[in-house]
Amino acid sequence: MSRAGKPGKARATWLGIGLLGLFLLPTSLSLEVSVGKATTIYAVNGTAILLPCTFSSCFGFENLRFWWSYNSSDTYRILIDGIVKNEKSDPKVRLKDDDRITLEGTTKEKMNNISIQLSNVEFSDTGKYSCYVRNPKEKDLQHHATIFLQVVDKLEEVDNTVTLIILSVVGGVIGLLICILLLKKLITFILKKTREKKKECLVSSSGNDNTENGLPGSKAEEKPPTKV
Ligand SMILES: *[C@@H]1O[C@H](CO)[C@@H](O)[C@H](O)[C@H]1NC(C)=O
Numbered sequence: 737m738s739r740a741g742k743p744g745k746a747r748a749t750w751l752g753i754g755l756l757g758l759f760l761l762p763t764s765l766s767l768e769v770s771v772g773k774a775t776t777i778y779a780v781n782g783t784a785i786l787l788p789c790t791f792s793s794c795f796g797f798e799n800l801r802f803w804w805s806y807n808s809s810d811t812y813r814i815l816i817d818g819i820v821k822n823e824k825s826d827p828k829v830r831l832k833d834d835d836r837i838t839l840e841g842t843t844k845e846k847m848n849n850i851s852i853q854l855s856n857v858e859f860s861d862t863g864k865y866s867c868y869v870r871n872p873k874e875k876d877l878q879h880h881a882t883i884f885l886q887v888v889d890k891l892e893e894v895d896n897t898v899t900l901i902i903l904s905v906v907g908g909v910i911g912l913l914i915c916i917l918l919l920k921k922l923i924t925f926i927l928k929k930t931r932e933k934k935k936e937c938l939v940s941s942s943g944n945d946n947t948e949n950g951l952p953g954s955k956a957e958e959k960p961p962t963k964v
């Protein structure tokens with residue numbers, strides 16, 4: 737039984753590792769492109785904004801092509817196009833659509849950062865920005881990630897009043913509940929005390945009864961010997 741159990745366990749372990757590998761393979765080994773967690777970024781007109789983009793690939797890369805595109809309701813254009821020779825070199829820009837765009841990232845030291853900066857942002861810059869990467873080392877595997885840029889005339893400060901109101905209401909309700917609970921505790925405590933007092937009275941009175949009953953009882957005990 738134990739002999740048969742061991743190979744079974746080992747097989748299960750290997751199967752587990754295999755399954756884990758299958759899960760990890762598509763997520764961490766092949767080419768990936770990311771623009772970060774935010775799906776929308778806000779920029780004030782006239783200022784500069786960084787459009788983030790990083791990529792990763794466990795297979796490494798060679799002559800990796802990257803480009804950024806802009807897509808709004810009426811236009812689609814390539815903003816910047818470039819190539820990265822290998823992991824030790826910085827990206828080379830081949831084509832740039834707009835002087836306001838600069839490549840900010842670096843691909844040295846495994847940074848794999850191809851973020852761009854858009855300076856002097858205009859309201860018409862609002863739209864979808866996609867970062868594309870194509871890796872010849874992975875059979876020209878291509879991936880992209882998109883971020884939405886919203887140009888505003890001023891960044892709205894997060895309005896805390898509503899949060900404050902909600903918090904104070906919630907706090908008030910909780911406080912009230914605690915007060916009610918305390919009051920209930922107090923009332924039950926008082927009720928218990930008064931009941932206990934009443935019981936004490938009953939106990940003491942019944943105790944008196946017992947002693948009174950006991951007295952005749954003792955008298956009754958005294959009686960049998962007289963009978964015998
Ligand atoms: C941004 O736009 C607003 C409204 O059009 C304007 O008043 C403001 O001067 C602009 N800011 C810059 C830095 O261009």
Ligand SMILES: *[C@@H]1O[C@H](CO)[C@@H](O)[C@H](O)[C@H]1NC(C)=O
Binds near residue numbers: 808
């Ligand atoms: C641009 O965006 C529109 C609307 O989301 C979409 O239908 C279209 O396919 C996009 N164009 C490109 C080239 O991705």
Ligand SMILES: *[C@@H]1O[C@H](CO)[C@@H](O)[C@H](O)[C@H]1NC(C)=O
Binds near residue numbers: 790841851
């Ligand atoms: C990419 O490079 C830009 C510009 O140097 C920097 O601000 C940004 O934090 C970098 N992103 C990451 C994920 O390292």
